[in-house]
Amino acid sequence: MMCQDVHHSRFTFHDWRSQNCNMKKLIVFAGVILVVFAFAMCHKATEFNETGYDDRLSGGGLATAFDATSKAFTHAVDGLGERDARVHTLGDKAFEQTFVSSPAPIFGGLGPIFNNVSCISCHHNDGKGTPSFGTPTSSMLIRLSLTGNDEHGGPVAVPNFGLQLQDQALFGVPCEAHVKLSYTDVSVNYPDGSTVMLHKPDYQFTDFYTSMPGSFMFSPRMAPPVFGGGLLENIPEQTILSFVDQNDKNGDGISGKANYVYNPYAKQTELGRFGLKANTSSILVQVATAYQQDMGVTSFVQPVKSCYGQSQYVKTDGYDLPDSTLKAVTYYVQTLAVPARRDVKNPDNVAGELIFNQINCSGCHRQTMTTGVNNTIKQVSNQRIHPYTDLLLHDMGDDLADNRPDFLATGNEWRTMPLWGIGLFEKTNGIPYYLHDGRARSIEEAILWHGGEAKKSRDQFMQLSKSDRDMVIKFLKSL
Numbered sequence: 001m002m003c004q005d006v007h008h009s010r011f012t013f014h015d016w017r018s019q020n021c022n023m024k025k026l027i028v029f030a031g032v033i034l035v036v037f038a039f040a041m042c043h044k045a046t047e048f049n050e051t052g053y054d055d056r057l058s059g060g061g062l063a064t065a066f067d068a069t070s071k072a073f074t075h076a077v078d079g080l081g082e083r084d085a086r087v088h089t090l091g092d093k094a095f096e097q098t099f100v101s102s103p104a105p106i107f108g109g110l111g112p113i114f115n116n117v118s119c120i121s122c123h124h125n126d127g128k129g130t131p132s133f134g135t136p137t138s139s140m141l142i143r144l145s146l147t148g149n150d151e152h153g154g155p156v157a158v159p160n161f162g163l164q165l166q167d168q169a170l171f172g173v174p175c176e177a178h179v180k181l182s183y184t185d186v187s188v189n190y191p192d193g194s195t196v197m198l199h200k201p202d203y204q205f206t207d208f209y210t211s212m213p214g215s216f217m218f219s220p221r222m223a224p225p226v227f228g229g230g231l232l233e234n235i236p237e238q239t240i241l242s243f244v245d246q247n248d249k250n251g252d253g254i255s256g257k258a259n260y261v262y263n264p265y266a267k268q269t270e271l272g273r274f275g276l277k278a279n280t281s282s283i284l285v286q287v288a289t290a291y292q293q294d295m296g297v298t299s300f301v302q303p304v305k306s307c308y309g310q311s312q313y314v315k316t317d318g319y320d321l322p323d324s325t326l327k328a329v330t331y332y333v334q335t336l337a338v339p340a341r342r343d344v345k346n347p348d349n350v351a352g353e354l355i356f357n358q359i360n361c362s363g364c365h366r367q368t369m370t371t372g373v374n375n376t377i378k379q380v381s382n383q384r385i386h387p388y389t390d391l392l393l394h395d396m397g398d399d400l401a402d403n404r405p406d407f408l409a410t411g412n413e414w415r416t417m418p419l420w421g422i423g424l425f426e427k428t429n430g431i432p433y434y435l436h437d438g439r440a441r442s443i444e445e446a447i448l449w450h451g452g453e454a455k456k457s458r459d460q461f462m463q464l465s466k467s468d469r470d471m472v473i474k475f476l477k478s479l
């Protein structure tokens, strides 16, 4: 974008020059300076791509960051004003901050029961988490409910446990339970004879602090990346709804359904976008609920402790989190840039993308859309982006099911995961894990778990030759 602005001003200079011959030398000099400036600005983009700026390079339009290191997901969008940059930095600090129990002058209010002590301890480098429980980097949580719907169409809380199992607690307080995660191997055979070993998770709960109804449902979820949040929040509702094909009129086996969820702050039902079942409608509510449920920290949006209604509830006065901190962390997520693609013109990647489209992975992982107008954050306003998601729910088959409905999402349905940045998880996480519960240890395993509406695509992927499968995966690694 910078490049275009600079070129544009050179053209206006040109028109003006024809009427002002005396100034010719000065103008030529200024022109040279401008061209040099333009090259300097464009260099940032071209270092990722030998043939110049390419639309497909930018994951997030203006909100694209050109960094392919372990810090690729941690960058603010370019061009924030001084005040906005300060709010982003404040949010960044709070995102990384370890909270402690009250009383504390700042960053207090942790617990009494919680899942982890900071946002970053689950969202590693603003990316994905690690599938484990009970360690400082454990990034999973278990959602809970009983059968039925509450008065807003949402899941029904389990008495004495609520909607989330908190497996950590302050000293002297019992946590709600401990979770043990183990795996069994499942082998998958390709028609060409090669075999991949998948591992299927199994969860065991021990040490419930009080009796748990036998009929409880649970949904294990691992932290997804948080970058690009402002762009996802700005995709027009009509765009997302235009992808819905609930009765599969076009007969491709893919339906796609919107989730509608209750926003407890706005007190109304809204289109769901965030969370692994599109179970939250806005970043503000997502962040406030993370503070409340994952860390036990209350705010003006979620003012009661996560253990409200439970035997360990202790009433406290006021909120734990200053309003300005909640707003800053929300702004931080809204202004995190999306990493640029690498090696866009590499022939394998071009071929891999073609196959990805041919076997209709793109039926759910939608490549391109344009965000709506946003008058507050211009970098996420009206941007052509490549998130590789439709933000809709899809039946992904019994093997991936959690069997726990969440608003309109059934126990088999999950939100299409955005694939932007997926090729950098090895950098941002060291050992990357994929899918809602981190069960897949590679992109290939993630694809092989696809079932339900995605079964046709998965089967077509399995029919490909080894070198074609490798090209699809190589293409995904360039995102």
Ligand code: HEC
Binding pocket: 095, 115, 116, 117, 118, 119, 120, 121, 122, 123, 138, 139, 140, 141, 221, 222, 223, 224, 225, 226, 229, 273, 274, 275, 276, 277, 279, 283, 286, 287, 290, 291, 294, 295, 329, 333
């Ligand atoms: C215990 C681990 C954990 C902690 C701590 C945590 N998160 Fe999350 N985060 C998750 C999980 C799991 C999800 C998916 C939730 C769901 O599907 O309902 C999520 C989802 C999100 C999303 C939505 C991303 C998307 O695209 O759907 C955002 C934004 C987010 N978290 C921000 C935060 C912030 C800010 C904090 C700190 C206040 C935080 N999280 C703390 C695990 C965690």
Ligand code: HEC
Binding pocket: 254, 356, 359, 360, 361, 362, 363, 364, 365, 394, 396, 400, 414, 415, 416, 417, 418, 419, 422, 433, 434, 435, 436, 437, 443, 446, 447, 450, 453, 454, 457, 458, 461, 472, 476
């Ligand atoms: C019917 C919709 C649909 C189709 C078709 C589909 N996907 Fe997915 N994809 C999803 C959903 C939903 C998830 C999240 C599932 C979960 O977390 O359990 C997902 C997750 C993924 C992931 C894991 C992402 C991550 O960050 O963990 C990869 C990789 C992926 N898909 C690649 C593909 C490829 C390649 C194809 C084509 C062979 C494909 N998908 C076809 C809906 C689809």
